[in-house]
Amino acid sequence: MTLDRSLIAGLPAFADLDGPGLDAVLARARSSRFPKDSEVFSQGGEAASFFLLLAGHIRVVRTSPEGHQVIARYINEGELFGIAVAMGRSTYPASAVAAVDCVVLTWPNAAWPDLQARVPSFAASAYQTIGSRLQDTQAQVMEMSTQQVEQRIAHALLRIVSQSGRKTEQGIEVDFPITRQDIAEMTGTTLHTVSRLLSAWEDEGLVKGGRQRVVVTNPHGLMVVAENRRRK
Amino acid sequence: MTLDRSLIAGLPAFADLDGPGLDAVLARARSSRFPKDSEVFSQGGEAASFFLLLAGHIRVVRTSPEGHQVIARYINEGELFGIAVAMGRSTYPASAVAAVDCVVLTWPNAAWPDLQARVPSFAASAYQTIGSRLQDTQAQVMEMSTQQVEQRIAHALLRIVSQSGRKTEQGIEVDFPITRQDIAEMTGTTLHTVSRLLSAWEDEGLVKGGRQRVVVTNPHGLMVVAENRRRK
DNA sequence: GCTGCTGTTTGCTCTGGCGCAAACAGCATA
């Protein structure tokens, strides 16, 4: 099965590639579907492939030995993920779970050295992805060290909505199902605290909730909360 | 000034290099001294170079807009740091401060593409460094999400001591000056809490403190604390 | 339309660890 260039031509990861370059990249890939809640790869499993998300949303989850779960990030359409090979790792450090039905491009790790040599801008894009994830994660550590729960949750919501928001009449909605528990696992807090805060924000007209739904109705107001600039 | 191969021949970053490879790498580098407390590079500053620590210890610090400081990591002898260029970044995301007098190799970023092409194993080592920092940072997020302060501090201490410990008669000592405040900034807690816990541990015979000094006298006991397996 | 499951809300209690304050101790300099 041959994949069409148009699948990936518009993506930032391939911005610098010409037609033949795109074909070279696609020649080694295959596309597959992952239904909602299925695992694309599993924490600790041998890293045999790397991936690009064509459609859908993917949750990257780490589980501690004691069974605690933490959501490291959400992958959006067009992003590379599971690129353990680019970091010289042989196992996946986290699991990737489809938050909705997804379409994923898969490359075998064996293709990496060759791709890196023949399509250097593709490799550069992978390295940049890793670099920006490192930045994001370090920023998260800073947030967790210095900010209170309310600001952290507000920031997290704004980030989600800015990366994976869908405009509606009411405001900007997270365009995949997300539970209060998920938000808690992203911010290092508890389901209960998230629920309480969202309820409070709903009363203030900042957000609107629903089952596995969050709509930010007043992004600017939420930013004020995130920056801790509100007059209590 | 020409640098001698022996400077770097034993380092993991150059493990795969032969003699000419080492020379090629060194040809573009220059070596310099940084006195204690001086900055090797500064957060937000334009990233013009990347570095390797030949001797000493370096503290990587991020400062928030509100002035909060967080210690992202310590760099040990033989490690690459400030490799913004490998992540496609144009500014440094943190500052690097010499914790003791240091000797540092410096390459201009301009040398990177060439080195990457001619000494691929050097580039690979840089990418692996970034990858393992991402792992470390994500592990830190997990710790901060799921563990209490006591465990986090115990883990942090064990990590420091295993990476930069010096054996003494008393136990393993952190071999650079480190304050309670530093430990607090590594673990997202406060000077006071760190001091209290170290005092308590000293009473239990796990560690021994001093001004800017920490000696772990009973690593195994401290691991029990870190794993939260103690009978209170 | 009923049933069950999964996710959400909310009240109450309790406590880890932060913030403040003050005293104290090494170490360097005059």
Next chain:
DNA sequence: TATGCTGTTTGCGCCAGAGCAAACAGCAGC
């Protein structure tokens, strides 16, 4: 030997947010 400066210790009060419990609500399947 005295004087500061910087880092450390410790006591005390407080509160953000966790933990527990219980009721509630949307949605899927029968």
